[in-house]
Amino acid sequence: METPDDRLPIVDLRNFAFDEAGAESIAREVDRIFSETGFCYLSNTGVPDELMVEIFEASKAFHAQPQADKEALAINAYHRGYMAPKTSLIVTSSVANVTKPNNSESLLIMHEVPEDDPRFGQDLQGPNQWPAKLPEFRETVTRYIDALETLARRFTQIIARALGLDPHALDHHFNRPTTFLRLLHYPPQPDAADDEFGSAPHTDYGFITILLQDNVGGLEVRRRGGGWIRAVPVPGTFVINVGDILSRWTNGRWQSTPHRVQNKNVVDRYSAPYFFDPDMAETITCLPACVPAGEAPRFEPVLYGDYLMERIDKNYQYRKSVSGGA
Ligand SMILES: O=C(O)CCC(=O)C(=O)O
Numbered sequence: 001m002e003t004p005d006d007r008l009p010i011v012d013l014r015n016f017a018f019d020e021a022g023a024e025s026i027a028r029e030v031d032r033i034f035s036e037t038g039f040c041y042l043s044n045t046g047v048p049d050e051l052m053v054e055i056f057e058a059s060k061a062f063h064a065q066p067q068a069d070k071e072a073l074a075i076n077a078y079h080r081g082y083m084a085p086k087t088s089l090i091v092t093s094s095v096a097n098v099t100k101p102n103n104s105e106s107l108l109i110m111h112e113v114p115e116d117d118p119r120f121g122q123d124l125q126g127p128n129q130w131p132a133k134l135p136e137f138r139e140t141v142t143r144y145i146d147a148l149e150t151l152a153r154r155f156t157q158i159i160a161r162a163l164g165l166d167p168h169a170l171d172h173h174f175n176r177p178t179t180f181l182r183l184l185h186y187p188p189q190p191d192a193a194d195d196e197f198g199s200a201p202h203t204d205y206g207f208i209t210i211l212l213q214d215n216v217g218g219l220e221v222r223r224r225g226g227g228w229i230r231a232v233p234v235p236g237t238f239v240i241n242v243g244d245i246l247s248r249w250t251n252g253r254w255q256s257t258p259h260r261v262q263n264k265n266v267v268d269r270y271s272a273p274y275f276f277d278p279d280m281a282e283t284i285t286c287l288p289a290c291v292p293a294g295e296a297p298r299f300e301p302v303l304y305g306d307y308l309m310e311r312i313d314k315n316y317q318y319r320k321s322v323s324g325g326a
């Protein structure tokens with residue numbers, strides 16, 4: 001039986017219309033939740049409801065296209081484009097021994113890197129791919145990404161506060177953030193076996209993930225004491241969670257909690273996780289505020305770009321042909 005404790009908490013961001021005391025109280029709440037479950041809902045985020053509707057319409061229109069039109073955008077060496085069902089396998093996960101590929105398809109859109117950007121051509125720094133036959137798609141997705149970036153930057157200030165830092169202390173790591181929007185489609189799997197997932201148990205690599213899900217359900221979050229909590233859809237909210245690099249940055253004070261998706265419904269499920277990560281050129285060093293006096297940090301400093309490439313190269317089959325062996 002479910003009890004009220006089995007629900008993820010909701011943090012009300014009050015449309016960011018708070019004073020100093022309000023910001024502090026939200027930060028305390030976030031510190032408690034991220035130290036325990038590492039997952040919660042966010043309400044009153046300032047992201048317009050219409051935009052949430054529009055991004056799902058865009059995603060559905062993309063996935064409803066003939067397979068050939070989707071394959072025309074097959075994921076490129078810059079990790080941008082379409083990933084067909086059953087092509088990603090989380091192998092770096094310490095969460096589970098995953099053997100079956102994920103039963104989901106997705107379009108990955110990252111931060112734009114124009115050709116005149118000095119980073120152009122480096123790892124993960126290249127062009128997005130846009131569907132030729134959906135004229136409004138790019139504009140809608142760009143508006144959504146802009147809104148989510150604003151939310152993520154504001155939330156980063158709450159994170160800094162929650163860790164006892166100046167609200168702007170972390171901002172400079174995100175001057176050129178690494179961002180991924182993943183427009184996911186999960187086909188129905190009413191008879192899925194226990195080890196067949198839309199998204200197998202995993203933790204997210206990065207800093208924070210801000211997820212929009214439709215009203216179908218299927219996301220589950222691992223409970224600290226074992227078992228899984230259903231992240232039931234709550235209209236108008238996002239789900240936010242701590243990624244591995246944030247957990248590492250906090251010296252393990254905050255948890256990057258395993259989660260998984262199984263769409264055992266008879267209808268399709270759509271979701272849109274937005275991953276907001278540091279600039280790849282930033283070094284992530286355990287925050288001194290999180291290291292107990294007299295103790296050494298639990299993790300070595302790491303260049304975010306190196307860390308991310310390792311995770312991506314291990315997790316995606318398609319990268320066998322674009323990296324490593326060359
Ligand atoms: O679709 C979802 O609800 C979660 C997706 C997810 O965990 C991911 O893409 O990392």
Ligand SMILES: [Fe+2]
Pocket residue numbers: 202203204209259
């Ligand atoms: Fe995830």
